Amino acid sequence: MKTIALLAGLALAFDVTAGHAQGTVWTVSSIPLPGAQFSKISDAIAAAADGDVILVQPSAGASDYYVENLVVEAKSLTIQARVPGDVVIYGSLRVSGLGAAQSVLVRGLRLWASGVAGPQAPCIHLRDNYGGVWFEGAASGGLSQSATQPGPPGLLVENCAAVVLIGGEFRGGWGYPYYAVEYFGPRTDGGVGLHIVQSSVFVYDALVRGGTSGTAEWKSLFGGFVTVYDGAGTGVWMEGGTLHLDGCEVKPGLGTDECSQATAPGCDIGLYLGAGSPQVTAFDSIGLGDPPTYVQSGALQKILGVSRSISATSPVREGEVSKLKVSGVPRDWAVVGVAAQPGQLALPAWSGTMLLGGPTALLVLGELAPSGELSHDTPIPELGPAIQFQRWLLQAGLIDPDGVVTLTEPTSVLLLDAAY
CATH class of the missing domain: 2.160.20 (Pectate Lyase C-like)
Structure with missing residues (x-):
């Protein structure tokens, strides 16, 4: 079964540098902590x-x-x-x-x-x-x-x-x-x-x-x-x-x-x-x-039916590993949409609402195991100079053997520079 390294391939799906280079990460701690700007x-x-x-x-x-x-x-x-x-x-x-x-x-x-x-x-x-x-x-x-x-x-x-x-x-x-x-x-x-x-x-x-x-x-x-x-x-x-x-x-x-x-x-x-x-x-x-x-x-x-879901480790620093997991019915095929902004598009034929805004990349993960799950560990690459973070929104579509698509809930992944 072939899978695609989802998070590691984000830079190929989007021109990510321009959208995130100027963003700042502010750290808050209720007790004195190195690097925290606010209490x-x-x-x-x-x-x-x-x-x-x-x-x-x-x-x-x-x-x-x-x-x-x-x-x-x-x-x-x-x-x-x-x-x-x-x-x-x-x-x-x-x-x-x-x-x-x-x-x-x-x-x-x-x-x-x-x-x-x-x-x-x-x-x-x-x-x-x-x-x-x-x-x-x-x-x-x-x-x-x-x-x-x-x-x-x-x-x-x-x-x-x-x-x-x-x-x-x-x-x-x-x-x-x-x-x-x-x-x-x-x-x-x-x-x-x-x-x-x-x-x-x-x-x-x-x-x-x-x-x-x-x-x-x-x-x-x-x-x-x-x-x-x-x-x-x-x-x-x-x-x-x-x-x-x-x-x-x-x-x-x-x-x-x-x-x-x-x-x-x-x-x-x-x-x-x-x-x-x-x-x-x-x-x-x-x-x-x-x-x-x-x-x-x-x-x-x-x-009535079997609930489908997607989850991902967040936050995660560059150099660490993020675990992506999709759950549903065994033999369903999982595809994942990835976007930078939320949206709202009702898709009754897909039994749900697409909550990602464009542009959206659609990546194929593969077939769910007999347990009804598909997990993938992805090392996070370097974000690049002057980039403190990237925030991505994900939502999976599960396709059954008859070609019927059911959307999962969305989830988010916050990628951080190693300094955080």
């Missing part, structure tokens, strides 16, 4: 130019978490955890005002809405973006800071053209209080995991869950503790727009179906299709029927 991510965002990369070093410990609000306004950026999953931010992220040619990619950050941006501010808020916003391996959550308000939304998306969530967990905030012991005061409901307003959102291999209600524990007469819940937060609430789910789990938070407040759109709901005729396509996804889906308007289409 706060927000300062790096302010200093970065359009198209730069912000590389965030891991949080050193409980006392060294990043406590700040991140605001990206009308600026293309890549915000990448140096060790995905080990960067924790107590605060919020807001991305707004992206033009059609701009994009923001966030990979490996864990955010927790702790009231820094306001008592009920969403953990992640995306608003009025014509360009693409991607999250890979990210997580959001939080807790209510108010004894009268439900938990904050995990992710609020308003008027955005193309938001892509790949892997990770997006949870609504906890209600109030957070596991109080023998607490006599009011409790509040959990927050919405993902709230979509007139936007196009694509979610792959992720958990989307409503927030757990305010919780109190009481000593039992029979020993131990009894936990008391209120209204569970809704998993996904849509007001118009479109949602594509692939290999996902959508569910409410822990709690009951009785709301303590007039919590919209209700409690203990997995998926709520509200006003504006929202449209949902769910491929190989679970949790959409128990608790039930509520449909005020719009439609939900469920499609």
Whole structure:
């Protein structure tokens, strides 16, 4: 079986030097670290130019978490955890005002809405973006800071053209209080995991869950503790727009179906299709029927099948090895599109949406093994003088023996100069 060294051949597919030679990598560390220019991510965002990369070093410990609000306004950026999953931010992220040619990619950050941006501010808020916003391996959550308000939304998306969530967990905030012991005061409901307003959102291999209600524990007469819940937060609430789910789990938070407040759109709901005729396509996804889906308007289409996927090591330095893996049905043939910018082109005949923007190179990888996987280790060549990084977006198409093509989710690869 013949394979092509995908990442090593990128320079042959594109004239990469011109597009990346001027970009800068800014390094952030919460503790003093050689080469780090900033101790706060927000300062790096302010200093970065359009198209730069912000590389965030891991949080050193409980006392060294990043406590700040991140605001990206009308600026293309890549915000990448140096060790995905080990960067924790107590605060919020807001991305707004992206033009059609701009994009923001966030990979490996864990955010927790702790009231820094306001008592009920969403953990992640995306608003009025014509360009693409991607999250890979990210997580959001939080807790209510108010004894009268439900938990904050995990992710609020308003008027955005193309938001892509790949892997990770997006949870609504906890209600109030957070596991109080023998607490006599009011409790509040959990927050919405993902709230979509007139936007196009694509979610792959992720958990989307409503927030757990305010919780109190009481000593039992029979020993131990009894936990008391209120209204569970809704998993996904849509007001118009479109949602594509692939290999996902959508569910409410822990709690009951009785709301303590007039919590919209209700409690203990997995998926709520509200006003504006929202449209949902769910491929190989679970949790959409128990608790039930509520449909005020719009439609939900469920499609059974085997989920296809692609993943790649990121970030990776020149001289290191990146592992590319494609998964699907044995005997499928894998081809991979590679592009520098995101896009959005619906391809119903290919059972998906092409989320890469042009120009796109199409490279053949080969046939999937009997395990349903195809892996390839690729040494990363030198990027060239004055090039600090290259960012590439990948999406695979899997072709079955009958010639039917199914698109996977996209993924990103950040190639770094050896100095980083």
